[in-house]
Amino acid sequence: MFYVFSNPQAIAEHVSELLIAQIQKKNDSVLGLATGSTMEPVYEKLCEQVARLNVDVSGLTTFNLDEYIGLGSDHPQSYRYYMRQHLFNRLAFAQHRTFLPDGLCADPVKQCEQYSGQIQQAGHIDVQLLGIGNNGHIGFNEPGTSFGSRTHVVPLTEQTRIDNSRFFDSLDEVPTKAITLGLQDIMESKQIILIATGTNKAQIMAELYESPVTEQLPASVVKSHPNAMILLDEQAAQFLPAEWRDTLES
C-alpha cells in the first residue's frame, strides 16, 4: 500500500498514467480531485500527457474535495481558481460537470447535503486523489472527524491555517472555515490515491505508517480501503522503515 518514488515528478508521471488508463477504460469516469502544492506536478504531467496522447476528457465528471468559505471563484486562493489555473482551463473538460463547493453560497449546510447527493447520483467517485495535511487531515477533515461524516462545514485548525498561510499575504487573510467532503464520501470512492511529497510530510507519513485506523489521524482511514495506494517521494518517506518499502517506480 505504501510505495516510494525517487521524486515528485516520478509520482506525477505514474499517477498521470493511472488516470489516463482510467479515462481510456471509462470515458465518463468520475474523478475526485484535490488541490494544494502536492497536486501541481500531477496536473502538469496530466495536461502534458493528455495533449500528447490526444485523450478525450470531455466525458469526465469531477468533484473537488474542498473549498474555503468566504472566497469566491475569482479569488486567487479559492480552490475553483486553482483548478481552473492548473487543470480545467488547460484541457477540454465539460466545465458544467466540474463540481466544487461554492465558498460564497448563502446556505452552506444545505449545499453540503446537495454535494454528497450529487456524488452519489453520479455513481460515486472512480478515482479519488488525496493530499495530506501535516496533522493528518484529508480534504479538510481534521483530527477527530467521524469516519461516518458526509460533506460538511468545518472550522479550520490553527495549524492548518498556518500551513496554508504561505499562499496568502498574511495569516489573518486565511479563511477560518471550509466545506469538505466527508470521510465516508471519500471512502465510497472505488479507488484512492494518496500522495505525500517533501520533508515537511515525513513526520506525518511515519505516523500514518505506524498508526492504527483511528479518527485521531483522519488519513489512517485510507489504510482500511480495499483499493488504495499511498505514494511518497524519498523525502516524505525518510522516516519509514526501509525494509518495508515497496517500489513501484521503473
Ligand SMILES: O=P(O)(O)OC[C@H]1O[C@](O)(CO)[C@@H](O)[C@@H]1O
Ligand atoms: O499539498 P499541500 O499544499 O501540502 O496540501 C495538502 C492538503 O491540504 C489541503 O489543501 C487542505 O488543506 C488539501 O486539499 C490538500 O490535499
